Amino acid sequence: MIYESSYDSGRLPYKPDLARGYWSKSSDFIFTGISLAFRLDVFSIAWIVFTYAGCASVIPYIISLFLFVVPLFVMQSFLGQFSSSGFISAFRIAPLFKGIGYISLAVNLGVLTYYSVFAAVPLLYLIHSMRPILPWSCEGIKHWSYNFTENQVRHLCHILSNDTLPPKNNFNWFSMHEIPSNLFLKSRFNHMELFEHSSEGFYISWEVLLCTLFTWALIAAIFYKCNSVEKLSTMLRYSIFTAFILLIISVIRFALIPQNPLLSIFDFFVPSWEMFMPGFPTAGIFVISAFGAGWGTIITLASFNKFKTKTVQNSWIICVGQMFIFLSFGYIVYVTDRYYNEIKQAYNSKNTDSYVYISKLWILFLSTGSVMADMSWPNLWCILYYAMLLLAALITVTVSLLSTLQSIFDEFEEFRTRKTEVTLIIIGLLGICSLYTCSNQGVFLHVIFVNDTIVTQTALNLLLFFVVLWVYGRVRFQRDLEFMLSQSFSTCKIYMLRFVSPVCLVLLLLAAIFISLMYHFVGATVVQIAAVLFIVLPWLYVPGYMIYIMLQTTGTFKTRFKRCCRPMDWYPVELEDRQRYEQTMRNTDMTHQLHELEEETVT
Known part of the structure; x- marks a missing residue:
């Protein structure tokens, strides 16, 4: 045996789950990887990239693909595909750093607790889109806005109908107007300062609460019915394809909105330098969302590939496909x-005595509603658009939950015989925790958490480079990658x-930390506590697990450290691939070093 077993360090060896399954089609990995671009919470902080830079963001995006995005895809795909295990067990490559996997588990669960709001809100709007008159249209808003507050709220319909209202602040020349579709969500909470950090009180939207419960019930039904990777991958394939079609329809319809659609398309793809420069610096933060919600999803998704799947080619296809998804939402x-x-x-050009400012919030989910209300057949377009957003959110939650659950089952063997029970329990707990997002204090929780997860993702990716290319080693990584792909790697x-x-x-980490600190400065106390629980405290797993695993190993400190850094049970899972790997390694120079490690005496 040319690899080292966990027995040598006094621990039970890793037992692979041979019944975990593979993708029903090889293309499912590509489709699922591209669907990671449906992580739409990043638009809460990074929509400014496309608002100001337009398609010019493609330039820094492509540069980022070459510099670190595709390399990270290849490295994470290698870990999952070679080991056939999730983001926890894959760190058998360097057991001392297995705490990174547990950090990822905490981060993924934290993301899932708030991400259901991205399904609940589109579901709410989808249901109300089936009314004969859209509630956020200028005709529909008359039926509920008068009960919203004692004073009439200024909104976009007042501008469109040339109605005038006296200013409601100390500046007689300045007037803030709401977008009706934004105002509609505030009316569900009966709270005008819904998205303001200085708001007081605690309000719950029962409609959002019911939509959230329905979302988690639907996710539980999906995992209950699709209780194997093959069934789940088939369901995801059709869902992703449907979401792609709805997205294309939405983009075409939005392209026909302006008076001169060709001019709008031209400005988006060929922006001026004044619009190009402000969006360029933030493109790096935006592109990190290509790895999906949480961390380690690529590792787990790649673990369902056959051993010789072409990792590099698939990584490029996925990244380029994601770029078109981002551009579509960006447009x-x-x-x-x-x-x-x-x-x-x-309006401002006709009224010189006052200046109107339109409050645009959560623009992709909320502000688009009033735009569609001004279209012909508004109900149809709202139904299609919000169905697309709902489906995109369900796909994101399903993929992230699949990655998290499979990583748990790979690491904890005792849970494999009770997969259904464990899955439903975890979904139930996540559903209970997500109920906080149905309040005025939690509905916008993702604005702060998405920054924290970007910081965590970037830091974990840095550690991954260190673990694979420095601790495991450049030579061994290149050797294993070439063996797995059956082709050379430069x-x-x-x-x-x-x-x-x-x-x-x-550089990206420094920028992400700066933005995260800015958002935490205006965050509520509950948000700060949640960030500590899900973002800060999990980092204690890294040094804590290092101490734990070294205490389980015998010998001097130096010997223990070396043993814990060496790969344990690191081999292909399938017997045929494993035998070929052993035979190949015996014919390389690394064989001598591996034998020396096995024969090392511990004193």
């Missing part, structure tokens, strides 16, 4: 922002992974 945001700016500019690419990509991630 919808761009057109929506342009639509309201044209209304504002037209040494120049390895050196780029070791030096260039980490530097880019360090």
Whole structure:
């Protein structure tokens, strides 16, 4: 045996789950990887990229693909595909750093506790889109806005109908107007300062609560019926394909909104330098969302691949496909922002005695509603659009939950015989925790958490580079990758992974920390506590697990450290691939080093 077993360190060896299954089709990994671009919470902080830069964001995006995005995809895909295990057990490659897997578990569960709001809100709007008159249209808003507050609320319909209201602040020339579709969500909470950090009181929207419970019930039904990877991958394939079609329809319809659609498309794809420069610096933060919600999803998704699946080619296909998804949502945001700016500019040019400002919040989910209300057949377009957003959110939660659950089952063997019970218990607990997002204090919780997860994702990716390319080693990584792919992998690419990509991630990490601190400065106390529980405290797992695993090993400190850094039970799971791996390794120079490690005496 040329690899080292956990028995040598006094621990039980890893027992692979041979019944975990594979993708029903090889293309399912590509489809599921592209669907990670449906992580739409990042638009809460990064929509400014497309609002100001337009398609010019593609330039830094493509640069990021070459520098660190595709390299990270390849590295994470290698870990999952070679080991056939999730993001916890894959760290058998260097057991000392297995605490990274437990950090990922905590982060993924934290993300899932708030991400259901991205399904609940579109579901709420989808249900109300089936009314004969849209509640957020200028005709529909008359039926409920008068009960919203004692004083009439200024909204977009007042501008469109040339109604005037006296200013409600100390500046006689300044007037804030709400977008009716934004105002509609506030009316569900009966709380005007819904998205303001200074708001007081605790309000619950029972409609959002029911939509959240229905969302988790639907997710539980999906995992109960699709109780195997093959069934779940088939369901995801059709769902992702449907979401793609709905997205294309939405983009085409939004492209026809402006008076001159060709001019809007031209401005988006060929922006001016004044609009290009402000969006360029934030593109790096936006592109990190290509890895999905939480961390380690790529590792787990790749673990369902056959051993010789072409990792590098698939990584490029996925990343390029994700770019088109981001551009599609970005164009919808761009057109929506342009639509309201044209209304504002037209009003301000006619009324010199006052200045109107239109409050645009959560633009992709909320502000787009009033844009569609101004279309012909508004109910149809709202139904299609919010169905697409709902489906995208369900896909994101399902994929992230699949990654998390499979990683738990791979690491904890005792749970494998009770997968259904464990799955339903975890979904139930997540559903209970997510009920906080149905309150005015929690509905916008993702704005702060998404920044924290970006910081955590970037830091974990940096650690991954260190573990794989420095602790495990450049030579062994290149050897294993070439064996798995049955093709050569350039040494120049390895050196780029070791030096260039980490530097880019360090710069990205600094920017993400800066933005995260800014948002925490205005966050509520409950949000700060939640961030500590899900983001800060899990980092104690890394040094804590290091101490724990070294105490389980015998010998001097130096001997224990070396043993804990060496890969344990690191081999392909399938017997045929495993035998070929052993035979190949015996014919390499690394064989001598592996034998020396096995024969090392512990004193």
